[in-house]
Amino acid sequence: MEIGKLYGLGVGPGDPELVTLKAARIIKETDIIFAPQSRNGKPSVALNIVQNIIDEREEECEILQPLFPMTENKDELAKSWDDAAEMLFEKLSNGLNAVFVTLGDPTVFSTFSYVSKRLQKKGVEVELVPGITSFTACSTTAGIQLTEQDDIMVVVPQVDERLPKLLPYVDTLVAMKTSRHLDVLEDCINKDPREKEIVSVQNCTMEDENVVHGFVDNKKYFSTSIIKFKK
Numbered sequence: 001m002e003i004g005k006l007y008g009l010g011v012g013p014g015d016p017e018l019v020t021l022k023a024a025r026i027i028k029e030t031d032i033i034f035a036p037q038s039r040n041g042k043p044s045v046a047l048n049i050v051q052n053i054i055d056e057r058e059e060e061c062e063i064l065q066p067l068f069p070m071t072e073n074k075d076e077l078a079k080s081w082d083d084a085a086e087m088l089f090e091k092l093s094n095g096l097n098a099v100f101v102t103l104g105d106p107t108v109f110s111t112f113s114y115v116s117k118r119l120q121k122k123g124v125e126v127e128l129v130p131g132i133t134s135f136t137a138c139s140t141t142a143g144i145q146l147t148e149q150d151d152i153m154v155v156v157p158q159v160d161e162r163l164p165k166l167l168p169y170v171d172t173l174v175a176m177k178t179s180r181h182l183d184v185l186e187d188c189i190n191k192d193p194r195e196k197e198i199v200s201v202q203n204c205t206m207e208d209e210n211v212v213h214g215f216v217d218n219k220k221y222f223s224t225s226i227i228k229f230k231k
Contacts, residue, residue, distance in 0.1 A: 004031070004092040006124050007099045008106035008116055010131020011049045014222075015205035018132050019050060026129060027053045032091050032098035033061055036068040036084070036111060046101040062091075068111055081111070085118035092124055105131045109157050109176065135174045138201040138224045142211055146172055146226070159184045167192055173227040179219045186215055195230040 007026050012018035027033065027050055035047035044065050054061065066084045069076055088098055102112045106128050116126050135155060139146045147153050151171040156163060159181040167173070167188065175185050178200065189196065202210040202220045210216070215225055 001093075001095045003122075003124055004095050004097040006088065006092060006116070006119060006126045007097070007129055008110070008112045008126060009099050009101050009129040010105040010110075010133075011046050011101050011103065012132040013104060013134040013137040013205045014045070014049060014203065015137075016049050016052055018137070018205060019053065020129070020131065023129050023131065024050075024053050027099055027101075028057050030099045031061060031096040032088075033063045034084075034088060034098050034100045035063065035065050036100075036102075037065045038068060038070045044101075046103050049103075050101055064088075064091075077114075081114040081118060084115050085122075088115065089119060089122055089124065092119070102131075104133045108133050108155075134204055134222070135176065135224055135226070138174075138204045139226060141201055141204055141209065142199040142226065144197075144199055144226055144228060146174070159188060163188055164191070171229055171231070173229075175225045175227070177221065178215065178223045178225045179217075179221060182215060182217055185225070189227055192229070197228040197230070198225060200225040 007030065009023050009026060011023060033054060035044040037044040047065065064087060066087055068080050071077065091098055100112050100115065102110045106112045120126055152169060153172040153174065154166060154170045155174040155176065157176050159175065178185060198214050200212045200214065200216045200223060202216060202223045204224065216223060
C-alpha cells in the first residue's frame, strides 16, 4: 500500500472567512485532520478556525490533537515533534491522507516544518498550502502599509542581540509574540533616534481583537507590534 500524502495547510490568523477556498476543499476531502494543541484540555486554535468546514463534510473524519508544549526546552520540543511524526506516519502508512492545520502560513514560524522534515525523511509526500500570515492581517486591521517602494521589512519572532545591528537598515519592523520579549524590544526601539509609528494588534481577526497605538503589556500570546520608521 502506498504511503498517504500530507498537507501542511495554513488556516490564517483566526477569522474562519480568511481560510482559502483551496484549504477548505482539502479539509473536506482528506481522511485525517491533525491539529496540534499547546496544552491538555485547551482546544486547538487552528482546529476551531476550521471546525465549521469540518462540520460540512459528507463523511466524518478522524481528528488527532497531539500536544506541542509551549516550552523552550529543546529536548521536550524534539520529543513532541518525534511523537507527532510517528503518530502521523502510522496513519499515512495505511494509505490515508492527512492535513496538518496550522495558524497563519505553514512556511512562517510554523511547528509544521519540524514534523514535515521528519516525515519527508520517511518518504512521505508533502504539499504546502499557503495561508494568510498574522502580520499581514495585523497590518490591514491597523490600517498600516507595511512597505512602500524600496522599504526594507524585517519580521522577528524574538528579540536578541542581532536586532540592534539590523535596526539602522530597517524601515518596518514586525515583532511577533511581543509578550515574550517586550522590555527588550521597547528598549531597543527607544534607542533608535528616528521618528516612528508603533501599533500593536492582539488576537488579530478574532472576537476579542485589540488594536492599540504603542506597545501593550498584558502578556497575551497572540500579540504583534508593527514599528514604522519615518524617513
